[in-house]
Amino acid sequence: MNDATLAACIKACLDCAAACETCASACLGEANLDMMRDCVRLDRDCADACRLAATFMQRDSDRVAEACALCLATCRACAAECGKHKADHCQACARACEACADACAAMAA
Amino acid sequence: MNDATLAACIKACLDCAAACETCASACLGEANLDMMRDCVRLDRDCADACRLAATFMQRDSDRVAEACALCLATCRACAAECGKHKADHCQACARACEACADACAAMAA
Amino acid sequence: MNDATLAACIKACLDCAAACETCASACLGEANLDMMRDCVRLDRDCADACRLAATFMQRDSDRVAEACALCLATCRACAAECGKHKADHCQACARACEACADACAAMAA
Amino acid sequence: MNDATLAACIKACLDCAAACETCASACLGEANLDMMRDCVRLDRDCADACRLAATFMQRDSDRVAEACALCLATCRACAAECGKHKADHCQACARACEACADACAAMAA
DSSP: OOHHHHHHHHHHHHHHHHHHHHHHHHHTTOTTGGGGHHHHHHHHHHHHHHHHHHHHHHTTOTTHHHHHHHHHHHHHHHHHHHTTOOSHHHHHHHHHHHHHHHHHHHHHO | OOHHHHHHHHHHHHHHHHHHHHHHHHHTTOTTGGGGHHHHHHHHHHHHHHHHHHHHHHTTOTTHHHHHHHHHHHHHHHHHHHTTOOSHHHHHHHHHHHHHHHHHHHHHO | OOHHHHHHHHHHHHHHHHHHHHHHHHHTTOTTGGGGHHHHHHHHHHHHHHHHHHHHHHTTOTTHHHHHHHHHHHHHHHHHHHTTOOSHHHHHHHHHHHHHHHHHHHHHO | OOHHHHHHHHHHHHHHHHHHHHHHHHHTTOTTGGGGHHHHHHHHHHHHHHHHHHHHHHTTOTTHHHHHHHHHHHHHHHHHHHTTOOSHHHHHHHHHHHHHHHHHHHHHO
């Protein structure tokens, strides 16, 4: 890939990690937390996988494709769950996850 | 400090991180999740701080004291919250946090 | 998998992360650092991937297979490089990487 | 602090983590690696501490001050070392570390 594609993927991963951390904390403050269980659970995994993928890209690792494949999988799952909820933080998180998944799909190929 | 003290502190940090991850996931499956909000919230921070402190000790970092100071603070807060709940995973987490805080206090001094 | 297999894989990942951190720091103190470049480089990735896999298993994530697949790939590469060097920390790291790769292979399947 | 200060500190931490990862990998490719030992060593700690501080801020943790205090300490040490070297990646890293340290100092107070 070229440098612009790589930089865009790193940014998408960092934006998604931020959205997941914010979403998990906001979910834990929601009145209807009972329906947010899976959202918090998936946010945790997705934030960690996004940070690892960004880190591997920043350090020009040999395992960028594999790290992006893991990130893609966590992002798709998190987007599917967050997309079900109307809260702004969930909708923002779902969008960030989809954008990150799309960027990682190109890197994982 | 000597090698045995260092090894014991690394083990206490890794045990605490494991207890926090397990506790957070178990909390998210509890019927009475509403009262577990702070438990999940603090488990997340504590697990991350414990992993960082263990990592800094394993790599013989110059900043072990500062990393253990952060770990100590997250452990005390998490122990105080988890200790309020009767669930086995919360009680086990509170014990692991206290043990880790004690070990880190010696390293942070 | 059963609980004993899971616990053994978590332990293998944590042992490998510790060996990688120790090896990287020890490499950076070696007189012949010039030949240790790839060792340090791969140790960094492997430690991070091992910690993530252990974390996902501890929290009973849906993405354990994918995290272990990434860990397996980083471990094999790190073992191949560290195994070339006679230093005790490199040999210990190569053994920990192989053990972790074997344990992760079962989880990734 | 206000939202703009918080957002600026998160960005400074993420920029610094990126600069440290890039610098460590670039150092490992330098002809004169022998003089870069401490640079790689400190880059590793600084990148990890910066990621943790950013994460704690993104999730609105109770321990932002303590995480930023650790980040400040790793950044100052890394800036002092990287600033000694003429390589572009070291100079860029030193600047990112100084900017991050300044931002974290306000949060840690």
